[in-house]
Amino acid sequence: MKTIIILGGSSSIGKSICTEFNTQDNRVISTYFSKNELLKNHKNTESIYLNLNDNESIIDFSKKLVSEKVSIDVLVSLAGILPGKNLSEYSFEEIDEVLSVNFSGQAKLIRNILPLLANKSKLLLLSSISAQKGSYDPIYSASKGAILSFIKSILPNIPEGSTINAIAPGLIQDSTMFKDMTKDRQELHKKQIFSGNLLDKDDLAKIIFDLCQDHWGHLNGACIDLNGGQYLR
């Protein structure tokens, strides 16, 4: 049985991803912050509180995994917040919060659970097109950019045969970020994509599931762009 950790399984894209991993062969540990909505059919999934902006919560979560002697095969991080503010609209506390949830809290957690990573474990962190292209919200973009530098730098510290990668999606159809946008803004995003369609949540879930399989063992320290050609680098 494989152990799969999904940070932010409660996110708008998390349900599809938890569904992909919720097989008889897997134990899925999904985290939530404010929305503990465990899926009824997900018998192999448990939902655990985690606040990535709180050191104690990170320590508690890590201790639980350590005390259970969990061997982690897959870690997918979907946790993230997008205030959608420009720099002068941010308070100091909000800057700290975005950087903690989107990057440093995840780095602290990975630091704590490094000894629990199985050989050939797969770590996959959600970055964003805004890490590469920049965006109206510089703190969000910077936090997602930090993920990209982090995965490249941590390679020597993960167990032999393991991989750590990122994916950088553009706007995802029907996600929280999509719903938080005005119709005009949603249309603007669609127009910038060659196919005219935004990324579908279920397609993203299949991609994430596949990237966590052994046949992707040579992808390491990389970022997969999933932006429909909206930003070519």
Ligand SMILES: NC(=O)c1ccc[n+]([C@@H]2O[C@H](COP(=O)([O-])OP(=O)(O)OC[C@H]3O[C@@H](n4cnc5c(N)ncnc54)[C@H](OP(=O)(O)O)[C@@H]3O)[C@@H](O)[C@H]2O)c1
């Ligand atoms: N949606 C897009 O178009 C898009 C595009 C590119 C990248 N992304 C990335 O994809 C991920 C999911 O996006 P989404 O649109 O589905 O966002 P979402 O629904 O708002 O989900 C955000 C996730 O982060 C968790 N979270 C929030 N504050 C937290 C905290 N203090 N500690 C721990 N977890 C916390 C939330 O938990 P609760 O729900 O339980 O509060 C939720 O699971 C994010 O990392 C986002 O940056 C999204």
